[in-house]
Amino acid sequence: MKTRAGAFVKTVGMAGVLLLVLGATSLFAEFLAPYRYDSVRFDLPYAPAVIPVWSHGRFWVPILEMTDSERRRYSPSGKRVPLHLFCQGESYRMWGVIHSSRHLFCAEAPGRIYLMGADLFGRDLFSRLLYGMRFSFLLSLIGVAISFSIGTIVGLVAGYAGGWVDRLLMRLSEIVMAVPGLYLLMGLRSIVPFGVSSTTITLIITGSLSLIGWASLSRVVRGLVMSLSGQDFVLAAVASGASPARVIFLHLLPNMRYYLLISVTLSIPAFIVGEAGLSFLGLGLSEPHPSLGNILSESQSLETMNSAPWLLGSGILIVILVVLFNRLGDVLREAGEGGPGGDRKT
């Protein structure tokens, strides 16, 4: 068991492990976040981060006091409340199913714990980032699944069938790739009116991002199919009367799996950044639902950047996620090149 875990870490590298940790963290956002994403405190706009202090055998959270309501400056009031672990806080439904109100940590009633500061409405940035990150993960995983399925099927059909089918499909992918991505996204977004439910918007964003993503993947798959089709083992299979399905599933796909895995990993950042960009422009997920993009868009004005620079943290989180996925792709590529099974012939 231990060696298997070790091998896993070796294949996915530090980046993979970190991504798993981040993914698990966002999965349990309801429990790990001290507050709900829409839990407001209008008396604490742009409150800075408060750091719990250790004394008398427990953690204490200082209570902030607004000293300058014009410029939204705060200073510690001298009072403090204890920080509890595994405590009862705001109630939530984990994944929309499990009803609970237990949180990993929470500050006692009048106090409020802001690990990374608050936004204009006094909502906890840390909690919102957790929820926003979960949205990014979910959206990119679903989006990748869609674009990956379309891209692989189109690529397989085009590469295997050849002829006019190939030409038609490739022209289609050229059309998709020739439209500037952001314009296409904005155009697709404008199909649904503004102010529809967040579920619809999520579907539209995911759908449009996948609609853009499949094209380049299908060309990669097509190229792979064409290069593999000329190899002896495929020719032999075809000559011995194997059906196209058998050839595709038994000979072509298993040989492409590393490339596919790598291109899938490397295509995830496009989804994360695409969603964030759309939400940043106000075309994506709208308030009060948090997404990494619309949290960042709150800090668009210079005034906000000055009084609450921590809101830029969502941008940093996007960068971290993108770096990790890029790194994971690279690690997988290296593992595929050198490791066993990377170049195996079935």
Added chain:
Amino acid sequence: MMRAVVLRVSHMGLVLLGIVFLSFVMMDFAPGDFLSQMAMNPQISPRVIASLKEQYGLGLPFFEQFLHWARALLHGDMGYSFSYHVPVSTLIGERVPMTLLLTATAVLISWGTALPLAVFGARRAGGLFDRSLLSFSYLSISVPSFFLALLGLLLAERTGWFPIGGARSALPATAGSWDRIGDLLHHLILPSLTLALGSFGVLYRLMRSSVIEVISQPFMTAARGRGLRDRLIFWRYLFRNAVNPLVTLFGMELGGLLSGAAFTEMIFGWPGMGRLMLHAVMTRDLYLVMGGVLMGAILLLLGNLLADLLLYLLDPRVREGT
């Protein structure tokens, strides 16, 4: 050769037709159009709206409306912008030079720095210089353009070295044309730098790996063995071979000249195509959206074509192959 070009151009025509048709379908799906918003404005008489409707064939069934627009397009008429109340071609004609100024400067900066640095880094691959630039490239690839632009804005505000957003500041009427140009350039620095920073990473990594591959080729050893001058070895053997894979990328950069800077433009308030397009989509300005998409797509396709032609000219292997 000519045949290949003609074939490619006709392909491009087909793809363009597809794009135009699909985007028309897309806009048709969108509920309401600009005229229905106009109709709610009591200051505009129903007569004006009816005449606009007739002139642009908006009341017609889908296919006829499409043909109407496409026929006008062939005569160089891209239609009318309902939100700006000017012809689309005028609007695009105003914005395109500004966007090109921004993106071309950015391309000059990124290529001008990344290529020499990559050659330098590749010669001492794995050294401190190379490794730090590699990590920098990683960051450059991973930072989304809108975040980078926000950071740039923050820098401008904190240091006061650069104007915050816009392309021009209010100059006195007496200001000469040199002052105006200087002012424009001052506004240009930060947006073009952030754009260049964003494309530096890809360039550096690609050029570096390409140079490393070429350096270890036998013909390089042979050239050195024959005692050729360093300069000759560099330009004729190393550079010409190493730059090959970048030509395709160059085509893509050319293609992205119009559409690639959208976020940067929006954040810095640069009056280019990106902001125009966002406005057009938000207000459902049908023909403006179509015009913008068309221009962007044409440039993308032209960029790819140009890259292939360049490759043909630069690489005898490609020439012999076709």
